[in-house]
Amino acid sequence: xxxxxxxxxxxxxxxxxxxxxxxxxxxxxxxxxxxxxxxxxxxxxxxxxxxxxxxxxxxxxxxxxxxxxxxxxxxxxxxxxxxxxxxxxxxxxxxxxxxxxxxxxxxxxxxxxxxxxxxxxxxxxxxxxxxxxxxxxxxxxxxxxxxxxxxxxxxxxxxxxxxxxxxxxxxxxxxxxxxxxxxxxxxxxxxxxxxxxxxxxxxxx
Amino acid sequence: xxxxxxxxxxxxxxxxxxxxxxxxxxxxxxxxxxxxxxxxxxxxxxxxxxxxxxxxxxxxxxxxxxxxxxxxxxxxxxxxxxxxxxxxxxxxxxxxxxxxxxxxxxxxxxxxxxxxxxxxxxxxxxxxxxxxxxx
Numbered sequence: 023x024x025x026x027x028x029x030x031x032x033x034x035x036x037x038x039x040x041x042x043x044x045x046x047x048x049x050x051x052x053x054x055x056x057x058x059x060x061x062x063x064x065x066x067x068x069x070x071x072x073x074x075x076x077x078x079x080x081x082x083x084x085x086x087x088x089x090x091x092x093x094x095x096x097x098x099x100x101x102x103x104x105x106x107x108x109x110x111x112x113x114x115x116x117x118x119x120x121x122x123x124x125x126x127x128x129x130x131x132x133x134x135x136x137x138x139x140x141x142x143x144x145x146x147x148x149x150x151x152x153x154x155x156x157x158x159x160x161x162x163x164x165x166x167x168x169x170x171x172x173x174x175x176x177x178x179x180x181x182x183x184x185x186x187x188x189x190x191x192x193x194x195x196x197x198x199x200x201x202x203x204x205x206x207x208x209x210x211x212x213x214x215x216x217x218x219x220x221x222x223x224x225x226x227x
Numbered sequence: 228x229x230x231x232x233x234x235x236x237x238x239x240x241x242x243x244x245x246x247x248x249x250x251x252x253x254x255x256x257x258x259x260x261x262x263x264x265x266x267x268x269x270x271x272x273x274x275x276x277x278x279x280x281x282x283x284x285x286x287x288x289x290x291x292x293x294x295x296x297x298x299x300x301x302x303x304x305x306x307x308x309x310x311x312x313x314x315x316x317x318x319x320x321x322x323x324x325x326x327x328x329x330x331x332x333x334x335x336x337x338x339x340x341x342x343x344x345x346x347x348x349x350x351x352x353x354x355x356x357x358x359x360x361x362x
């Protein structure tokens with residue numbers, strides 16, 4: 023019987039420069055980090071780069087992990103900082119007039135490789151449409167609002183926890199989350215005037 | 228007393244927390260009920276994404292291979308940087324100190340010279356004073 027090592031054991035090994043141990047931790051949590059990144063970034067390649075950057079930063083900072091909180095809580099903190107720094111980096115890139123090229127990439131890129139099933143079944147098509155709509159609605163928010171929503175909804179963090187991690191007030195976080203939900207509701211709800219509402223498709227499944 | 232605005236704000240929180248009391252809150256208001264249903268549908272759809280946005284196993288294989296490669300590069304670069312830092316901050320090795328006659332004379336020379344000069348001057352002065360002319 024194979025007993026999987028605890029996070030703490032793997033962290034201790036990784037702190038002693040055992041890359042294999044760190045990769046095992048990455049295999050455990052990469053999907054969660056990647057999910058957040060894929061909703062945070064408009065560009066899917068950026069999402070992959072960003073999630074990998076989180077792991078590289080985590081490895082470099084591993085010496086500072088003191089086992090006060092769980093490994094994932096600590097990792098999430100690094101994730102938030104990396105995401106917010108990415109926002110600043112994007113701003114500087116925008117200043118460099120690269121945005122136009124990136125927008126072309128967004129438009130031409132399809133989220134095919136983010137879905138396990140490559141089939142053209144109605145359900146899979148629906149999921150892809152849904153994903154594009156959600157990411158598009160979230161992209162209308164500021165990065166901080168977008169991140170607040172993802173942390174609240176996907177990670178189940180409280181407003182206070184998010185505010186603490188993002189260095190802002192709980193009220194600001196709450197407003198961001200509400201704004202995100204309102205945007206999503208407008209985009210996804212059945213009473214929108216869009217020709218193809220996702221909810222009508224959703225009712226089929 | 229029922230307040231639609233307050234109720235709707237509360238609904239978002241109840242839904243996000245998965246609190247079953249959301250239904251009870253909108254029991255007597257059709258508008259709030261409709262709002263609850265719309266919000267619940269929205270959140271259900273985004274929750275669905277959490278389950279469906281799952282890249283294929285092939286994707287993850289290459290993802291982790293790339294990560295491992297980057298980690299190895301990071302470690303190598305870290306060690307190289309540490310080595311350079313170590314070399315930069317290492318104290319320069321001093322030559323081994325071997326005291327010899329040169330050092331002994333060098334250390335004695337200034338006082339001797341001083342004494343000699345004083346002695347010579349004093350001697351000159353005394354010579355001039357005693358004999359009336361310089362020697």
